Amino acid sequence: MSRISKIEIDDRNLPPPTPEIEQERKVAMFDLLEENSFDLPKRDDRDVPEGPFEVELSIREKRLVFDVASEGGDKAAEFHLSLSPFRQVVKDYWAICKSYFDAVKTMPPSQIETIDMARRGIHNEGARILGERLEGKADVDHDTARRLFTLICVLHFGG
Numbered sequence: 001m002s003r004i005s006k007i008e009i010d011d012r013n014l015p016p017p018t019p020e021i022e023q024e025r026k027v028a029m030f031d032l033l034e035e036n037s038f039d040l041p042k043r044d045d046r047d048v049p050e051g052p053f054e055v056e057l058s059i060r061e062k063r064l065v066f067d068v069a070s071e072g073g074d075k076a077a078e079f080h081l082s083l084s085p086f087r088q089v090v091k092d093y094w095a096i097c098k099s100y101f102d103a104v105k106t107m108p109p110s111q112i113e114t115i116d117m118a119r120r121g122i123h124n125e126g127a128r129i130l131g132e133r134l135e136g137k138a139d140v141d142h143d144t145a146r147r148l149f150t151l152i153c154v155l156h157f158g159g
Contacts, residue, residue: 002051002053003051003053004038004055004144007029007033007056008056010059024097025151028154031147032144035143036143037143039139040053040068048076049070053069053071054068054071059155062083063080064080064082065079066078066080077138079137083156085133089125092122096115096119097119103115124142124146126153127148130148131145
């Protein structure tokens, strides 16, 4: 499979992120670029450029937009996903993240670990939903879907 070599988030219309959200975003972007699997399947007998790809994520007209280009900047694909399937899991993810951020300041390691396990479970659910929504549009592995889900969370609630 190909990969994402560059990822950008169009956050021009979003409020400034909190330090915690900015940290989540930086880690997800770093991890995504270090290791990912992203490819565009052939559709309707059209030639699909080979990766690596440059991807821009944005929200336009209440839809999540993946704008995909080749490394040379040639348009490779653009697809729009409804945000509706993500709303509850994103809300749950940020709620558990807030609990986690608060817990690391005051709670013992055993309680932090319990909250982190719940956070990972919700994160996995978001990655599963994203994988389903991308079916036929882009091929991603589970770890790539997890990192992209984090970036979607940043866009979805805008800090």
